[in-house]
Amino acid sequence: MTARYLFQEHFTFTPTGKIWLATNHLPELNGGDQAIWDRVRVVPFLRRFEKEDQDSQLAERLLQELPGILNWAITGFRGWTQIGLGSTEALEIAVAAYREESDxxxxxxxxxxxxxxxxxxxxxxxxxxxxxxxxxxxxxxxxxxxxxxxxxxxxxxxxxxxxxxxxxxxxxxxxxxxxxxxxxx
Structure with missing residues (x-):
């Protein structure tokens, strides 16, 4: 991709990130073409944690399990690099609903x-x-x-x-x- 800073020379770079939005309301998408929807992932967070359900000791418990969590993350990363990130029925339903609402x-x-x-x-x-x-x-x-x-x-x-x-x-x-x-x- 080629870009430039304001009033400066052009330079070429390879994008290395993804845009994540944490929002209460999904942005309006007017594009109906398949290319947009091939890139969109909606991850619905359906669980709400009330004060009485929150674990006040969670940080300490996670620190105790840190080596296991790291191993689990490494295993997940290896799987992701080999076969990619799959989808779930909940994600597919959320994207379909978003697409329908955006049309x-x-x-x-x-x-x-x-x-x-x-x-x-x-x-x-x-x-x-x-x-x-x-x-x-x-x-x-x-x-x-x-x-x-x-x-x-x-x-x-x-x-x-x-x-x-x-x-x-x-x-x-x-x-x-x-x-x-x-x-x-």
């Missing part, structure tokens, strides 16, 4: 549309419904191009009837927010 367009389709092979909705009505949904959800709407790419990724296709562009294979599950004149056939 703005997918959520909009689930919340506001019905998949019907013979149906279509005008692009203007769909955009108006999407922007209204985004406002209600408190999210910044994606660009028309990004929405179109994601809709195509979800299996919908664009069509045109006269001057009116439409999306085939889905309909809004409530009356359109913006009336558009139908083009004569």
């Amino acid at each position: 703005q367009v997918g959520r909009f389709v689930r919340d506001c549309c019905v998949r019907e092979p013979l149906a279509s909705v005008s692009a203007g009505n769909l955009r108006a419904a999407y922007e209204n949904w985004a406002q209600r959800e408190g999210v910044h709407p994606l660009s028309a191009k990004a929405v179109a790419e994601r809709l195509k990724g979800l299996g919908f296709s664009q069509g045109k009837s006269g001057a009116v562009r439409s999306w085939k294979g889905l309909r809004l599950c409530f009356p359109p927010l913006v009336e558009e004149p139908l083009a004569p056939e």
